[in-house]
Amino acid sequence: SAVISQKPSRDICQRGTSLTIQCQVDSQVTMMFWYRQQPGQSLTLIATANQGSEATYESGFVIDKFPISRPNLTFSTLTVSNMSPEDSSIYLCSVGGGRAGELFFGEGSRLTVL
Amino acid sequence: AQSVSQHNHHVILSEAASLELGCNYSYGGTVNLFWYVQYPGQHLQLLLKYFSGDPLVKGIKGFEAEFIKSKFSFNLRKPSVQWSDTAEYFCAAEPSGGSYIPTFGRGTSLIVHP
Numbered sequence: 001s002a003v004i005s006q007k008p009s010r011d012i013c014q015r016g017t018s019l020t021i022q023c024q025v026d027s028q029v030t031m032m033f034w035y036r037q038q039p040g041q042s043l044t045l046i047a048t049a050n051q052g053s054e055a056t057y058e059s060g061f062v063i064d065k066f067p068i069s070r071p072n073l074t075f076s077t078l079t080v081s082n083m084s085p086e087d088s089s090i091y092l093c094s095v096g097g098g099r100a101g102e103l104f105f106g107e108g109s110r111l112t113v114l
Numbered sequence: 115a116q117s118v119s120q121h122n123h124h125v126i127l128s129e130a131a132s133l134e135l136g137c138n139y140s141y142g143g144t145v146n147l148f149w150y151v152q153y154p155g156q157h158l159q160l161l162l163k164y165f166s167g168d169p170l171v172k173g174i175k176g177f178e179a180e181f182i183k184s185k186f187s188f189n190l191r192k193p194s195v196q197w198s199d200t201a202e203y204f205c206a207a208e209p210s211g212g213s214y215i216p217t218f219g220r221g222t223s224l225i226v227h228p
Binding site: 004033040041043044045048092102105107108 | 118123148150156157158159160163204215216218219220221
């Protein structure tokens with residue numbers, strides 16, 4: 001298993017600003033994933049963060065809007081840039097458990113954009 | 115594109131009632147299937163999984179799920195729910211031998227009244 005800590009747990013932000021979410025894992029992992037969970041919607045994968053290379057973004061998500069850093073094997077950040085109310089969501093950091101599809105999640109960062 | 119559908123978005127039950135949450139996936143090949151649960155104030159965690167073999171899989175806390183290949187379904191069941199089962203339940207699927215990144219359904223909110 002893996003213990004994942006996310007910061008901040010929640011925040012209220014103004015339109016047009018940016019917020020960086022941090023994800024810390026208690027063990028070294030190859031891949032880290034960032035998900036978005038909008039109200040009443042499924043978890044949507046934003047990108048896969050690989051150490052030492054650029055993140056791989058899913059369709060509909062771009063690096064300019066959601067820049068990701070992965071400086072080492074235990075840490076990653078996701079920035080939500082130039083925020084609008086549509087970005088209000090829960091953002092989740094996740095890592096694989098070594099077996100197919102088994103993921104461990106952080107508690108999420110609830111973002112509200114006014 | 116692969117998708118996962120959960121038919122019940124909100125379910126309200128009394129304690130001791132039986133539970134069945136529907137999940138269908140759209141993918142023609144071999145799949146790995148999962149149910150995740152998120153208890154209030156806690157992070158998402160794996161409830162049970164199916165990779166191959168016996169299509170009836172048992173998870174934690176008395177939950178089970180049945181894989182019916184002909185129906186592309188993986189329904190979650192529990193014969194007698196408890197108040198502590200109140201949570202959000204997510205079905206997920208991924209192609210076997212794939213990228214180890216599952217696709218999630220939109221979740222079912224279960225409320226169990228004591």
